[in-house]
Amino acid sequence: MSEFINFNxxxxxxxxxxRAARDLCYSINTGLGDRGSLFQSLFGSVGEGFEQWGNIFCEFGRNINIGNQVFINANGVFLDAFEINIGSHVFIGPNVGIYTSNHDKDLVRRREYAESGAPVAIEDDVWIGGGAIILPGVTVGKGSIIGAGAVVARSVPAYSKVLGIRAQVFPLTMEG
Incomplete structure (x- = not known):
């Protein structure tokens, strides 16, 4: 796991x-211009065969590097205060969040917009299921699968499967 860095x-x-990244995301999401050119302007780098469906949101864009043959489904949220490096042949499901920063836990510092963060790396041949969240400082190792809805707070070794957040059933009473 990467060392966290503080910033304002x-x-x-x-x-x-x-604001510049938000404007580019708006143009991509509303079809105002050539999506390929807009992604080239938004991201730090984009490999061959990149495809993204539906809406996307990123904080800065320039800190996102995309490998070859990457597919990102709709409604991805990429908070890239630090680098997000996505390898080649990666599939990212809908509603996935990749976050490189956290708000400060101390409420006074949080009011002053203190944050900390660390880069995220998604290595080659990873599949991230819909609704998964990758937290700051995480590396997802080559060939791994992140199950739908998983919240990944620690780095994942290569060729691993991460599954979690299974719902539990509780009986209801008449009071709720």
Missing amino acids: AAEPDLVVQR
Whole structure:
């Protein structure tokens, strides 16, 4: 796991960069322009055969690097205060979140927009199921599968399967 770095999310330069990324995401999501060119402008790098369906949101964009033959389904959220490196032949399901930053746990520091974070790496041949969340500092090893709805807080060794968040059934009473 990567070492976390502190920063102030309200720095004026970061605010300007977020607005630029938001505008590019808006253009992509509403079909205002060539999606391929817009992704080239938004992301740090985009490999061959990249495909993305539906809406997408990222915080900065420039910190996202995409390998070859990557597919991202609809409604991905990529909070890229730090690098998100996605290898080749990666499939990312709908409604997946990849987050590189956290708000400070101390409420006074949180009011001052203090955050910390670390890069995320998704190695080659990974499949991330719908609704999964990858948290800051995580590396998902080559060939791994992240099950739908999983919340991944620790790095995953290569060729592993991560499954979690199984719902439990509880009887209802008349009071609820």
